[in-house]
Every structure is written in structure tokens, then in C-alpha cells.
Amino acid sequence: MNNLVWIGAVVLGLSVSQAAAEDLKKWGDAGTWQVFVDAGVGNGCLIERMFDDGSRLRMGDLPDRDGNFLSVVNKQWTGIDEVETVIVHFDLDGVVFGGDVDYVIDGDWRGGFAFFNNPALFSEFARKNTMTITGPANEPVSYSLKGTSNALKSLEKCRKEHQG
Numbered sequence: 001m002n003n004l005v006w007i008g009a010v011v012l013g014l015s016v017s018q019a020a021a022e023d024l025k026k027w028g029d030a031g032t033w034q035v036f037v038d039a040g041v042g043n044g045c046l047i048e049r050m051f052d053d054g055s056r057l058r059m060g061d062l063p064d065r066d067g068n069f070l071s072v073v074n075k076q077w078t079g080i081d082e083v084e085t086v087i088v089h090f091d092l093d094g095v096v097f098g099g100d101v102d103y104v105i106d107g108d109w110r111g112g113f114a115f116f117n118n119p120a121l122f123s124e125f126a127r128k129n130t131m132t133i134t135g136p137a138n139e140p141v142s143y144s145l146k147g148t149s150n151a152l153k154s155l156e157k158c159r160k161e162h163q164g
Helices: 014-022 120-127 148-163
Strands: 024-030 033-038 044-050 055-062 067-074 085-092 095-106 109-116 130-134 141-144
Touching (some): 024 044, 033 148, 055 141, 095 120, 120 148
Antiparallel strands (some): 024 033, 033 044, 044 055, 055 067
16 A cells, blocks of 8 residues: 555544434535535534445534544444444545544444544545545445545535534
8 A cells, every 4th residue: 555644533432423413404415415514513514425335425524623534334234333443544546544443333324434634635535536445354345436526615615604
């Protein structure tokens, strides 16, 4: 893995993920992405996309923590049955970011949640076509980033409206 950049992850508890889901208000759409405002984290904005394999990818702001997050969950990922932190790598067309990811169990949804304070990750998402996530025990999973650049532009508009 060349060009590995640490994402500056810190551990966030499961209650953060659950609270965020309860406080979401839809702000708009950006192609295949939806944009939400999360009052539970200080009016942070996030983008969300559902994939054909049942995965839900979210990426957005955590103003109350002065950073951002990336989460991917799927109802079919039944092998996750305890909360722990693991090191995961996110490969964005050859630019690799790595950091701590908390396992998330939120009702039927299971997956991972990473906090980051490296603004380069948003820039790479906007410019790349595919994200491949490699964890410690499972096969890598890949997601198309088509339309992400426009979704991040909408995210920026949402930020300006809700965070000043």
C-alpha cells in the first residue's frame, strides 16, 4: 500500500451512531446521494448513499467534535456481534488512508464508523472513482464513488446553511 495517510481516527461509542440516526433531517438530494442535517451532533451535514449490495455509506461532519466521519453498514454483515475497534484501510484509486474504525451495531445494521480530522479524505472522495475498504478479517469491499463530487458540493452548501 503506497501513499498511506493516517486519518486521525479516535474511538467514538456506539451511542453516537444511534443518536445520530434519530436526529437526521433530510436536507436535499444530489444524484444518487441524499443530504441530511444531524441535530444530534451540532447540525452536522452528511451525505448518504445506498448500494445494490444493501450497504449504506455515510460521510459527513461532526461539528461538536471538530471533525468528520465515514461509516459503512449493511444488514447482511451478521458476523459483527460485538463492539470493538479495528484498523481499516480505505483505498481511493490508489491513495490509501488508514485508521481506527469502531464496529457499529445499530438494530439490524452492522458495520464500521471512523472519525477523521484529515480534510484530504473529502478531497480524495471528490476526485476518485472507487473506494475499497480492507479490514482485518474479511474480504475487501468496493464502492463506486460516482456522483460523489456533486454530493460533496451539496454537503458544503448544507454546511454553510446550518453551521454559518
